[in-house]
Amino acid sequence: MYNLLKGKRGIISGALDQNSIAWKVAEKAHEEGAVFVLTNAPIAMRMGEINTLAEATGSQIVPADATSVEDLTNLFTQSQEILGGKIDFVLHSIGMSVNIRKKIPYPELNYEYFQKGIDVSALSLHKMLSVAKKLDAINEWGSVVALTYMAAQRTYPFYTDMADIKAMLESIARSFGYHYGLDKKVRINTVSQSPTKTTAGTGIKGFGSFYDYADAIAPLGNADAESCADYCITLFSDLTRMVTMQNLFHDGGYSSTGVSDDVMYRLGVENS
Template identity: 65%
Template structure:
């Protein structure tokens, strides 16, 4: 049961693929809390996933958009404002992709053209979304922009490859763009550094299941689930966090503050 935390608010959710996606859970929670939303993903992802099922269940429209294309983003934002009746109050960027990871390229032998694609899809797209939205005045005052990150932006996780640098860039964009948007229109921009989560994308990373178990044991509260992440996103879309901006917020059961957990040694 919702608490109407987003009553009267409008938003755009990027990245829902299937019911394991964090963006899928956020979309469900946002509507449950009273928001009206549009959904978007790249055309190839729309063909692979089940986003239309989600849209039908939430009475939301799906607008295809390649987040690396400024033209597509302009169309997405313009159509969303038309459908929702004006500028939005929140946007979730839940996008990440590495061809090097998919093709099991060792970190010391990366294909640089693939790396550039990784950065464009996983991080630069975040800047493009914000720049386009600001240009179109597509976000209301005190709006909230979120992107999903990971602690590999700060620490070394060898199998995460150049996605680590992508997340570091993503977090830097939140700080830098967050300053400019706060000054211009009081819009806040943050990233959430989430626990390893059993999503379709996450499980594609080499050794993911072993690391998921390790992080779960290392974290005093255990790993935060996709549902937990959705709840946290809702609070950051709500008016209760109006003065939080330019932050990377750890949502990981305490993992980011741990050095060693005796539970690991006992095993």
């Protein structure tokens, strides 16, 4: 280990189970010397195994509905009390689409579900940052990372309304990154991760086939949850102090590859 986060305090949201990227981030942050608070929505906490993670990392849990300004105010206030000072890093790993869960195709979206997805998965970042800024809860040169996906830039039919929601999430990171950077030197970035075998990811229709396709396109193959956690740790560290307002692709080169020899070969075999 490198002690990249020695002496740093953080808040990590979204750790549901051992497959979660947020779970891996928490484990890595602990290994690198950080102390942090774990948080998730009360309903997600009942479904997951967050208590096991808290015990393993010596962390406390503060439940919070990320759509509630009141809950988020309590989260940042309590976290500073628990950790003994201002926050140095925050992971936003929050995403939910009722339309995807109910397998509603994009042209027929239920708009109430759509608005719920926007509130949970994108506006929650704005609310989190707004609360933190009002409370002056994040140290200068602190770092906020939100997890996103490439469907914000390109069309993936199975990703339906989450594609639009992730585009909003990335825009919020850029817009708020300007204001928070100007005022407090706080940096805000999004990490666009490969398709990953998490509980949320595998719930998407056709995920298995697309995972294999992306793996065949990316010259390095798909990035797994553990390597994504490594990348997030570097963004929390002082080594990336001048990186902000960026959408950073962590996908084995998938986003820069038009087509691969592997895919061309497979198509050729099938068409022969």
